[in-house]
Amino acid sequence: xxAPEADRDVARGRxxxxxxxxxxxxxxxxxxxxxxxxxxxxxxxxxxxxxxxLCAGVVAVARQRLELATSRQVIPGQAVAGExxxxxxxxxxxxxxxxxxxxxxxxxxxxxxxxxxxxxxxRAGERLTGGYHLPPTPRGxxxxxxxxxxxxxxxxxxxxxxxxxxxxxxxVHPRLIHLERAARRxxxxxxxxxxxxxxxxxxxxxxALRPYRAGDDLRHVHWPSTARMDQLMVRQxxxxxxxxxxxxxxxxxxxxxxxxxxxxxxxxxxxxxxxRRTGTExxxxxxxxxxxxxxxTGFGRTSGHWSAVLEALATARSGTAGIHIPxxxxxxxxxxxxxxxxxxxxxxxxxxxxxxxxxxxxxxxAPNESLIVIVFGPGLSGPxxxxxxxxGxxxxGxxALPLEPSQAPGRLVQxxxxxxxxxxxxxxxxxxxxxxxx
Numbered sequence: 183x184x185a186p187e188a189d190r191d192v193a194r195g196r197x198x199x200x201x202x203x204x205x206x207x208x209x210x211x212x213x214x215x216x217x218x219x220x221x222x223x224x225x226x227x228x229x230x231x232x233x234x235x236l237c238a239g240v241v242a243v244a245r246q247r248l249e250l251a252t253s254r255q256v257i258p259g260q261a262v263a264g265e266x267x268x269x270x271x272x273x274x275x276x277x278x279x280x281x282x283x284x285x286x287x288x289x290x291x292x293x294x295x296x297x298x299x300x301x302x303x304x305r306a307g308e309r310l311t312g313g314y315h316l317p318p319t320p321r322g323x324x325x326x327x328x329x330x331x332x333x334x335x336x337x338x339x340x341x342x343x344x345x346x347x348x349x350x351x352x353x354v355h356p357r358l359i360h361l362e363r364a365a366r367r368x369x370x371x372x373x374x375x376x377x378x379x380x381x382x383x384x385x386x387x388x389x390a391l392r393p394y395r396a397g398d399d400l401r402h403v404h405w406p407s408t409a410r411m412d413q414l415m416v417r418q419x420x421x422x423x424x425x426x427x428x429x430x431x432x433x434x435x436x437x438x439x440x441x442x443x444x445x446x447x448x449x450x451x452x453x454x455x456x457x458r459r460t461g462t463e464x465x466x467x468x469x470x471x472x473x474x475x476x477x478x479t480g481f482g483r484t485s486g487h488w489s490a491v492l493e494a495l496a497t498a499r500s501g502t503a504g505i506h507i508p509x510x511x512x513x514x515x516x517x518x519x520x521x522x523x524x525x526x527x528x529x530x531x532x533x534x535x536x537x538x539x540x541x542x543x544x545x546x547x548a549p550n551e552s553l554i555v556i557v558f559g560p561g562l563s564g565p566x567x568x569x570x571x572x573x574g575x576x577x578x579g580x581x582a583l584p585l586e587p588s589q590a591p592g593r594l595v596q597x598x599x600x601x602x603x604x605x606x607x608x609x610x611x612x613x614x615x616x617x618x619x620x
Contacts, residue, residue: 196343197243204338206232239335243342246333247262249277249306252346254288256316256326260353260492263321263444267352270313271296271329275304286328290316321444323497325349355492356448359600361456361607391415394428425459425527426481426592430467430513432532433476433498436505442533442559443500445600449558451495452530452603457527466491469512472499478516505535510543517547527552528592535557545591552590560598 199207210232217225251274256490261267271288284301294394304310316326329346394414407415429450438446454464462532464480470476477494481485509532517528528548532540536556544555597606 197240198343200334200338200341200541201576203236203239210236213361213539218269219614224587235337235340239337241336243340246282246342247277247279248281248284248331248344249275250281250284250331250346252272252329252331254329254347254350255326256350256352259351260355260489260496261316261319262357263359264316264318264355266318267354268313268315269326269368270311271347272309272311273301274309275306278306282333284308285332285334285617287332288314288327291319291324292327316352319354321354321447321496323493324352324354329567331534343484346543353493353496354462355496356430356451358448358455359604364576393416405523412620425461426463426465427454427527427529428465428467428517429454429531430496430517430527431469432509432530432536432614433469433501434505434507434512435500435502436536438500438531438559443498446475446531446558447495447498448534448600449556449597451605452490453529453607454491456607458488462527466494467496467513467516468494469501469509470503474501476516505537509536509540512549513544523588527554527555529556531556531558533557535559541594542591548592550592555592555594557594557596558598 187195201378210229213229213232215224216222238602253272255270257268257270263297269288271286272282273286282306283303286299286301288297289295290297295317299314301310301314327349329348330343331346331509332341332343333343367605392415393403394403398416402417404415404417431446431450434445448467454466455517458464461483466477467480468477477498479490482488482490509530513530526548530544530553532555536557541557542557543607544553546582547553595606597603
C-alpha cells in the first residue's frame with residue numbers, strides 16, 4: 183500500500199474559457215464586427231451582453247478561494263497483473279467557508295484512462311473520501327495522477343483549475359503461483375548431495391547482540407538483554423550459516439516472446455517466494471535488459487526487500503544483447519565476487535532458444551550440487567535445442583532437452599508452461615538421472 187500523498191491547494195490556479203465561454207466570446211467579437219460593418223445597432227447590445235456575462239464569470243471564479251487538502255491512496259501499491267487496484271481519494275475543506283462545487287480529474291497510465299467526477303460543496307472542516315477502481319493492467323510500472331481540481335462560474339463560461347495530490351506509483355507484478363510443497367521437498371536434501379537442504383534454514387549460531395532494526399524477526403529478540411538495557415536487542419547469528427538462493431533470469435534478445443517473458447518472470451517470482459517462506463535470503467538477478475539495465479536486488483528476506491523483488495519483476499524487459507553473447511559471460515559478474523558462498527543455491531531460468539554451449543557454460547557459475555538450470559517455455563525452436571537425434575536418451579515427446587545427463591550442469595529441468603511449474607519443482611529430489619522432461 184502506498185503512503186498517502188497530500189497537497190494543500192490555496193493558489194488561485196489557472197483561468198480558462200470553457201467550450202461555452204469560447205462560443206460566447208466568439209459571439210461577442212462577431213457581433214461587434216458585424217455591427218460596425220453593417221451598422222446594426224442591436225448587435226452592439228448582443229456584444230455588450232456577452233461581454234457582461236464573461237466579466238461576471240471572471241469575477242465569480244476569482245472570488246472562489248479554495249483551501250482544500252487532497253490525498254490519494256492506491257490499494258494495493260503493488261498489484262497483480264490482470265487484477266484491478268483501488269484508488270481512495272480524500273478531500274478536506276480546510277477553509278472557513280463552504281467550498282463551491284468542484285470537478286476532479288485523476289489520470290492513469292499517462293492519460294490513457296481518466297477518472298472524472300464532481301464533488302458537492304463541503305462545509306468548513308468537512309472531509310469526504312471516495313474511490314474508484316483502476317482497469318486491470320499488464321505487468322509494469324504505472325503512475326496514478328496527478329490529480330487536477332477545477333471550479334466553474336455559475337454560467338459555465340470559465341474554469342479555474344489547480345493541482346491536487348501528486349502522482350502515485352503503481353507497480354503491477356506477475357501473478358505468482360504457490361509452491362509450498364516444493365519448498366518442503368527441497369528442504370530435505372540438496373539434490374542428493376547430503377547435508378542441509380537447499381532452502382533449509384541454517385544453524386542459529388550466536389555471534390553477538392545488537393539493537394533491533396525494522397524488519398528483524400521478532401523471534402530473534404533476546405528478552406533478558408532487552409529488559410536489562412531498556413531497548414529491544416536482537417541475537418545476531420552467524421551469517422555464514424544462513425541459506426541463500428539466487429534466481430537468475432536470461433533477458434537476452436530473442437530468448438522470450440512477450441507472453442513467455444511474463445510467464446518466465448512469474449516462475450522466477452514463484453520460486454523466490456517459495457524460498458523466502460522457508461527463511462532463506464533470496465536474490466533476483468537478470469542479464470542486461472532494455473537500455474542495458476540489469477536487475478540485482480541483493481540478498482534479503484524483509485518485506486522491503488521483497489517489494490524491491492516484485493518491482494524488478496514488474497519492470498524487467500528483454501534486452502538488446504543477442505543470443506550470440508554467451509549467457510555465462512552476462513551472469514558471471516553478478517554470480518561471482520567476494521559475497522559469493524559455495525553453498526548458495528543458484529537457479530538459472532532460460533528458454534529453449536538457449537544454445538547447448540549456453541547450458542554447458544553455466545557449470546562455471548556454481549558447484550553442481552548448488553545449481554539448478556530451468557529451461558522454461560513450449561517447444562524447442564531455438565538454434566541449440568533441437569529434438570533431433572535425442573530419441574535414444576530416454577527423453578520422449580515434444581520438447582526434449584538437448585543434453586545427455588552426463589553433460590548437464592547441476593540439475594537440468596524443463597518446464598513447458600507455468601501451470602506445470604509446481605509439479606516439476608516438487609520432483610526436484612535425489613535421483614541418479616539429473617534430467618527431467620515435463
